[in-house]
Amino acid sequence: GAPNYILNKCSQILVDGPDGKPMLANADEALKKSVLDKVDELSKQALRVLAIAVRPTQDTSELPEDVEQKFTLLVKDLILVGLVASIDPERDGVKQAVEDARNAHVRTIMITGDYLLTAQAIAKNIAILPKDGSLDETGALDCNGLRPEGDYLPDEGIDALTGKVNVFARAKPEDKLEIVKSLQRQGLVCAMTGDGVNDAPALKKANIGIAVEGSTDAARAAADIVLTEPGLSVIIDAIITARCIFARVRNYVIYRIACTLQLVLFFFLACLIFRPRNYYCWHDRDGAKISGSVFSSCNYDLALDEDDGICHDYDESSCKYPYYYPSAEYSFSLPVLGIVIIAILNDGCMLTIARDHVIPAETPQQWDLNQLRIVACVLGAVPLFSSLLLLYLGLSSADGLYPWYAVLFGKKVPNDYQNDADDRYYLPYSELIMIMYLKISISDFLTLFAARTRGLFCSRRPSLPLFGAFLIATITATLIASLAYLPDKTYPMSPISSTACAFVWAYNFFFFLVQDSLKALLYKIFAARLNPDAGKPGVKSLDDTTVLTAAQKKARALIES
Numbered sequence: 140g141a142p143n144y145i146l147n148k149c150s151q152i153l154v155d156g157p158d159g160k161p162m163l164a165n166a167d168e169a170l171k172k173s174v175l176d177k178v179d180e181l182s183k184q185a186l187r188v189l190a191i192a193v194r195p196t197q198d199t200s201e202l203p204e205d206v207e208q209k210f211t212l213l214v215k216d217l218i219l220v221g222l223v224a225s226i227d228p229e230r231d232g233v234k235q236a237v238e239d240a241r242n243a244h245v246r247t248i249m250i251t252g253d254y255l256l257t258a259q260a261i262a263k264n265i266a267i268l269p270k271d272g273s274l275d276e277t278g279a280l281d282c283n284g285l286r287p288e289g290d291y292l293p294d295e296g297i298d299a300l301t302g303k304v305n306v307f308a309r310a311k312p313e314d315k316l317e318i319v320k321s322l323q324r325q326g327l328v329c330a331m332t333g334d335g336v337n338d339a340p341a342l343k344k345a346n347i348g349i350a351v352e353g354s355t356d357a358a359r360a361a362a363d364i365v366l367t368e369p370g371l372s373v374i375i376d377a378i379i380t381a382r383c384i385f386a387r388v389r390n391y392v393i394y395r396i397a398c399t400l401q402l403v404l405f406f407f408l409a410c411l412i413f414r415p416r417n418y419y420c421w422h423d424r425d426g427a428k429i430s431g432s433v434f435s436s437c438n439y440d441l442a443l444d445e446d447d448g449i450c451h452d453y454d455e456s457s458c459k460y461p462y463y464y465p466s467a468e469y470s471f472s473l474p475v476l477g478i479v480i481i482a483i484l485n486d487g488c489m490l491t492i493a494r495d496h497v498i499p500a501e502t503p504q505q506w507d508l509n510q511l512r513i514v515a516c517v518l519g520a521v522p523l524f525s526s527l528l529l530l531y532l533g534l535s536s537a538d539g540l541y542p543w544y545a546v547l548f549g550k551k552v553p554n555d556y557q558n559d560a561d562d563r564y565y566l567p568y569s570e571l572i573m574i575m576y577l578k579i580s581i582s583d584f585l586t587l588f589a590a591r592t593r594g595l596f597c598s599r600r601p602s603l604p605l606f607g608a609f610l611i612a613t614i615t616a617t618l619i620a621s622l623a624y625l626p627d628k629t630y631p632m633s634p635i636s637s638t639a640c641a642f643v644w645a646y647n648f649f650f651f652l653v654q655d656s657l658k659a660l661l662y663k664i665f666a667a668r669l670n671p672d673a674g675k676p677g678v679k680s681l682d683d684t685t686v687l688t689a690a691q692k693k694a695r696a697l698i699e700s
Contacts, residue, residue, distance in 0.1 A: 141254070141309075142178045142222065144170055150216040163218065182256035185264055186506040188649035192217035196313045222594075230351075236371040241266075243378055244604065245503040246320075250307045250315050255281045258308035259584035267305050279306035282314040296445075297321045328503070332371065333358050349374065382499035389506075391492045393515045394590035398485065398583050400519030405526045405579070410470040418534040419467035419568050432539030433556075434461060443667070452457045453567055454631065460553045461538040463600035465566035466630050471530065474627040477576045480619065482614040485583055491605040495591060498599065510665055518589055518662060521654035529578055529646060533561040533571040541565065548574060550637040573620050574631060577643045580616035584609055585651040593662045596655045 149166045152174065164170060168569065174190075181188045195218050202209045223342035237247050246348070249267050251258050259279045262268040268278050280300060285291055285307075292300075295525035301321040302351050315331075319341045322329040331338070331345035334354040339361040342348030350362035352369045359365050366373060415421075420429060420437035434443070439451050439461055444622035447675075448460035472482075541563045549564035556694075557563050566574075587609070589594045601609075625632040 142190040149219040154218040181224045184262035232370040232372045237373040255308040262306045277645045280304045281309045315341035386497040396515035397518035415467035418537040419464045421467040434539045474630040491608045494604045525650040536566040573632040578618040581647045
């Protein structure tokens with residue numbers, strides 16, 4: 140048994156006599172101390188030491204039947220005959236797993252039934268304790284320290300110990316349970332590994348119970364996860380993979396909120412703020428007039444002194460400029476078909492987020508909903524503003540208004556209504572609807588690239604499926620805008636010129652850079668609040684993704700493979 144327990148039961152010790160032959164010597168304090176010193180010497184070499192003791196017996200018939208009483212009598216006046224030292228090597232990959240866990244800011248605690256010095260030596264071999272011995276006094280504890288007088292310390296006392304001790308030696312099954320409960324009281328998420336029946340209570344109590352390969356049925360039944368292969372590195376792989384999944388889910392939520400805000404608020408505010416009838420003529424009744432228009436009235440026959448009956452309907456090919464746009468009577472919107480196309484292409488891009496490249500966070504993650512809301516609102520507010528601005532630019536480029544910027548996306552006015560400078564351009568209302576369709580489509584897709592990183596969008600390349608989906612979606616949207624005519628009784632959409640398509644792309648990309656820069660600035664502000672020393676020489680920022688730990692490099696290799 141354990142040397143310290145066995146030695147206390149011994150009255151004699153087998154030693155080498157003067158002639159080199161074994162002899163019995165009384166187990167005085169000095170001799171016991173020499174034995175314990177030898178035990179310490181072996182234990183410091185990470186060896187497990189057992190004491191072997193015997194007691195000659197002749198007649199056992201007079202011993203009591205009670206097992207405990209019989210045992211008490213039999214272990215009196217034992218003779219210590221020697222020590223047996225053995226080594227139980229640590230599992231393959233344990234040291235690397237501990238180092239990877241430390242890089243992932245996961246604290247590793249060793250709980251063992253071994254002698255304290257043996258536990259310390261093993262902990263140094265697997266990097267739980269530093270080899271220089273600087274934490275030998277405070278980093279390792281005999282579990283008798285949890286129950287110095289037989290009963291466990293108060294919760295506060297145990298919490299103080301578990302908060303700093305990483306190695307617990309000579310632990311009983313109930314000690315493991317108390318340690319797990321203490322860590323949970325401190326608000327920590329606790330995972331426990333084990334393989335024996337005595338580990339089952341702690342495995343059941345832990346937030347995550349992990350039964351290692353070769354565990355007993357009791358340990359497997361109590362655990363949440365059962366490892367089927369030797370080693371603990373799979374646990375680190377699971378942690379890194381979980382953080383990658385968390386990052387993707389977080390990116391998806393931010394993107395989804397930002398896109399929803401952009402779409403819903405855009406159509407709401409567009410209906411609330413703008414009246415297309417204030418910019419476009421939609422009928423020929425007397426008295427209707429567009430403010431700022433070169434035409435004195437929407438009754439073009441009177442305004443242009445034309446003969447009655449000349450057609451000005453835009454949807455009729457035989458009609459002539461200026462035009463009437465019946466759909467301008469209503470509040471601005473996109474046709475249902477346009478919205479459905481946006482949603483379908485959007486969903487195709489969103490599905491690829493599950494395969495996107497992400498860098499797992501260096502620290503354990505949890506939902507910061509306030510931060511998430513702020514980032515999502517900013518990512519949604521920028522394209523919302525740019526959409527409303529472009530809608531105003533398009534509405535104010537109606538027939539007869541001729542602003543200077545209409546040349547960027549409009550059509551040239553017929554010669555009969557052109558000025559001497561030949562710089563009058565206008566935008567038909569059905570083409571404005573198509574421009575807004577293309578603008579909303581592209582800004583939605585670009586928002587995905589802003590939502591997926593904490594730094595600038597170019598700080599991490601996207602996965603091939605995501606980038607491929609983006610290309611397919613944006614090319615499809617651009618081809619629809621430049622080639623398709625989408626008939627609708629209320630909101631018809633007409634194809635726009637290649638110049639208008641290029642302008643919408645450039646306009647979107649400019650505001651995307653603004654959107655991405657504001658997002659990166661927000662994350663720097665958040666990081667500075669969490670880590671005021673970030674940015675100083677020698678201090679790494681919390682959102683630094685340029686330097687990867689060994690575990691992160693391993694995770695990236697796994698993900699990319």
